[in-house]
Amino acid sequence: MRKRFDEELNKLNIDLTKMGHLVEIAIENMIDAFKHQDKVLAKEIITNDRLINDMERTIESRSFSLILTQQPIATDLRNVTTALKIVTDLERIGDQAADIADIILHFEGEHPYRTVEHIPTMAKKSRIMVHEAIDAFIKKDLSTAKMIIKMDDEIDELFQEVKQEVVEIIQQNSEKIDYCIDFLMIAKYLERIGDHAVNICEWLEFNQTGTMNEQRLI
């Protein structure tokens, strides 16, 4: 029974895992490129973002085809619709890693990684959130997902700290405005990456329970 359907669902899962892996690499490379002001690596992140976008299209196409040919219901329906939703978040995380890479690529002069003290902590936390969210999704681990959702508050607070730090730097030296805007934008992208990791966790909740934030969706 339903051998083909199971094979197709399995391919969908493999593609999601691959895409998650590509996104994690993009985040790790982005942090490395930032730490070492490595413009070659920054360029590579931007180039590789195309692979992530291609994966999004492949997964969407596979999901549409499954809906069309198999009319999935129950767990199958939740698996296919969840795949369709989380590819958007994965793709956005990839975009934001590429956006940060683009800023790094256009740095003029030195932009030491630790200039804004809270940015390295934000980067570290966002990397952990993305890794754990993808891992939780693959393992269908709801308790880890809930932990990641809570972590988002920490990233949001760190973003406020970064803003405060940036204001102080500008107040001390107004010539550093351009430089500070770069850092502020990087922090905003990191904060958004955290949001997308949360979305992935929330879709896992839907996948397992049919509800999201205590609201029944199906």
Next chain:
Amino acid sequence: MNTKIQAKNLDLFYGEKHALKNVSLDIKENAITAFIGPSGCGKSTFLKTLNRMNDYVKNIKITGEVTLDDENIYDERVDTTILRKKVGMVFQQPNPFPMSIYDNVAYGPRIHGIKNKKQLDEIVEKSLKAAALYEEVADRLHTSALGLSGGQQQRLCIARCLAVEPEVILLDEPTSALDPISTLKIEELLMELKEKYTIAIVTHNMQQASRIADYTAFFLVGEMVEYGRTKDLFSMPQDKRTEDYITGRFG
């Protein structure tokens, strides 16, 4: 929503075969309730217990209770002709009588004593309209019903059922012999009819159950495994056997 029919601890045996096992189920008024399950699961048998169509089967034994508006239909004082007027039935194969379209619809009211032509004309027109068939047959009411297409014949059978003003309509796979367009017409019709009637339908087509039924019950080897709102049953089934059946893992 009020309960129209209630089955309580219903057991049914065909000789030694235990065909329904302790089934308890409420059928809600002015709603469509679908019964799904693999062949031989007891869903049609259960449907037939609701207007005592099983009475004619040899070696049958039924225990438990089925109530219609809180009255036990298996009580010995119940007149099955009146019961079946209240609880009409439409079968898998359209089965118009070999007579005109008009006479098919007028058949039931005539049996129940209506002879006045004007009154019969009104019933025929009203029933055919309610079955969404009138427009298609208005100019040939006195031609043979056997000349209609399968889908039209099935709507005629629904009109024939409606002509005796039932309260409940039972349908046993009413679209399995029909093409997709005729199937959709019947489905649309049932969605309209539920405003006035209580409908119970056996279907092998799970998409059909999910499209039209408010409630769905899943049967397996005589047991009613799961019953609930259709949306819940098809999105988050509670029993693994239901999940496995509706997702095509067995059956």
